[in-house]
């Protein structure tokens with residue numbers, strides 16, 4: 519938020535929302551959909567410290583573990599990926615996965631997120647008895663618990679790290695196929711270090727996922743000069759694409775024509791310096807061109823952000839009033855991977871009720 523030159527937007531905010539506080543309140547109250555959130559990047563420092571406290575007696579190396587502000591001066595995308603070496607030490611067993619999932623989902627719910635497709639990379643840790651399968655099943659069980667409470671509706675996307683071998687990628691896709699009947703797993707994602715290798719190596723796994731009725735989302739063009747990869751990714755016909763900060767016009771046009779929404783992660787792009795400023799973020803072109811997109815947090819724990827604030831930033835920069843921001847959040851219903859029509863009807867009802875009660 520500090521990075522946004524608020525003074526520039528004071529007049530607009532005063533006229534349309536009353537004050538910045540009221541603007542923020544509106545953004546929290548607005549029902550929202552989150553379609554690009556990595557579980558392990560969404561853990562707050564508070565939750566990390568709680569995990570350390572819970573475990574340090576039995577695992578003394580954790581006593582010296584300090585959770586400091588991740589974002590140091592001159593932080594950039596290359597500094598981001600190694601952070602997970604540390605985070606994964608703290609989330610290396612099933613109990614911790616359960617704990618972080620509960621906390622992260624509760625935080626999204628408190629922020630007014632009404633539907634989320636949370637994503638996470640199943641990992642194994644033989645020493646601690648964690649398998650990819652138990653990792654995913656634990657998430658499903660927490661999600662079922664959260665769904666029962668009824669404040670937020672949660673579905674799961676299993677992520678595949680870009681540096682995986684094809685065999686590893688296929689293992690995760692098969693896991694997702696087997697767990698589809700839970701009604702919770704809706705698709706697969708490709709994420710991880712942008713230097714992790716050519717997408718073509720693991721492309722067959724995503725084609726196989728699509729053939730088996732899973733949704734597919736891919737991290738596309740987060741960095742420049744990735745034309746070859748971008749074309750390979752497009753040819754999989756993904757349902758959505760993450761970031762796309764350096765995506766070429768012809769592929770953007772293809773995405774528009776085929777209603778492939780871009781998961782745009784504003785604060786993440788600014789902090790990782792893949793976009794220079796809020797004002798020059800490609801979302802301004804998305805609006806101009808009628809590009810389908812959805813506003814997302816990416817890693818709310820690492821970037822110290824929340825979805826309400828992403829809406830606030832987006833609203834301020836584009837001078838969007840209450841109704842316009844509402845329309846943006848409502849459109850995201852069209853981009854969910856979950857094919858359950860009853861669920862879509864339920865979401866539309868939530869948005870319609872909000873509109874009746876707040877915007878007429």
Ligand SMILES: CNc1ncnc2c1ncn2[C@@H]1O[C@H](COP(=O)(O)O)[C@@H](O)[C@H]1O
Pocket residue numbers: 556557558559598599602637638639640677679709710711712737740786790816817
């Ligand atoms: C900054 N933008 C990004 N670009 C690419 N990959 C990202 C990412 N943000 C997070 N991840 C990837 O998500 C995984 C962590 O969450 P899970 O263990 O799956 O829950 C890591 O592989 C990380 O590289």
